[in-house]
Amino acid sequence: MGATLTVAWREYASFFRSSIGWLVIALYLFLSGLWFAYDSITPGQPASMRALFSVSQWLLLIVAPAISMRLLSEELRSGTIEPLMTAPISDWHIVIGKYLAALAFLITMLLPTLVHVGVIELLASPDYGPILAGYLGLVFVGACYLAVGLFFSSLTRNQIVAFLSTLFFFMLLVFISSPNVAALVDEPFRSLLFGLSINLRIADFAKGVFDTSHAAFFLAFVVLFVVLSVVGVESRRWR
């Protein structure tokens, strides 16, 4: 546990020592804030954060791979993976530490949006249940994006390749699980494709519905790709 946290802390701090970390936070807050101001702060709109949540889900599709692309690729490119792999820690420590750092960074990035909740509170009386569920949904979907991003970054020393692979993966997932495409195949494949849909699950969270089956799906998704990332790192020893 100590080694995992050591790796995680170094990684988390390095986000703030590099310009990319601040850039990602600034862009996300600017665009999500713009959307919130345009869509939610309008007379007659319900006092909710739904606009912010729905745009964030799409912004994260770009922002999360930008966070995760450097996690292992940068170590592979600069060669710092070698001292890490000769330290008396397992590949699990390295990979889980990296993942926790990225997740912590994502949550740090989301925290300032709580200001918007304050704004709504000033103007009206919001229902806090859906807001909590919405944030939980964002963290879940971000966690999925980061896990896949981590996996692709374990395979290449090129950050751009890691970024684009992650983006492409989720674009493809959105496409094949969209209602129009899924309707083209017969059961049971149709249900399977719908089941893979991150959008449908996140929509429930945005409505304020907390479904444990969705939580289990996201958790399993994250575990799968973290394990694959460990395999990706470990395979370097055998190549």
Add this chain to the structure above:
Amino acid sequence: MIEVDHAHKSFGKVHAVRGVSFSVPKGSVVGVLGPNGAGKSTTIRMITGTVPPTRGSVRVDGLDSIDQSLKVRRRLGYLPESNPLYPEMRVADFLAFRARLFGLLGKARKAGVDRAISRCWLDDVRSRRVGQLSKGYRQRVGLAAAMLHDPPVLILDEPTSGLDPAQIAETRQLIRELAGDHTMLIVSHILPEVEKSCDRLLIFARGRIQADGSADDLLRDLAQRQGFAVEVKAANGDPKTSMQAIAHIEQVESDPNGRSGDGWHALRVIVDKAAADPGAVIGGACRELGLTVRSLRPATATLEALYIRLVEQADKATAKVSEQRKPEGEAA
């Protein structure tokens, strides 16, 4: 302390290391020499456990470098060749990070970091960012990181690369200080460096160890093999053939580097190992044959000459093997 037993590593069809065996006893300092692509770094990586051998085994302190990798890594301090560091980190923070990875906590960590900083002369730059340091300072940071946890075995790949002469001397001094209670492997291209700091040399070429011994032994052996440069004048006949007939004289050939002409012959004479005093054997032979001798001196044996000779031999041997294989390939 380190036992490498018939370790072989191939990457696909490329055989990087071909069945290398050697052992390093506790407390000795061994220099590893060889051209690029000779298999040095792969051998080092098999010891550190980052590259498992395809065949054979590597043990450190009796522990298998793959099966007991974590225990082995605790005993190793390793400075990789390119000395990769995190440029955005400050020197002291980086060293504290490495210390934590090696399980040093609280006071032990602080003591380890302070000791490494003072031993590697990093006091002036402890709160500077690694990326802003000169190459010499970065190299010292890498060295400090390798010795933080006071490991019994230190593996240093090109420890003085990028250092100026004064820093090289300081680093050599540090290596000598550490030599007493550490087992060390030092990989280098710089021949005088290993000649001065190592008890024993391993010369790699083409994935094999071509020579293994102390610098003195290897040079004596080379001197014997290189023989003597002799310049003689014969009244009649070819001194080359007549000398060849004398007892103990193994080989006589023309020396292209000597001054021939005007009746003088520049020769290179190799005396067999049985002769106690090779110079006396050649002198006696010249007297017996009635040759006039202008000069007689042992060919200079330097580590550089040895290195070049071994590398050339290995290259020739490989070329021969591939030539022999060619017709078979064509037949197939």
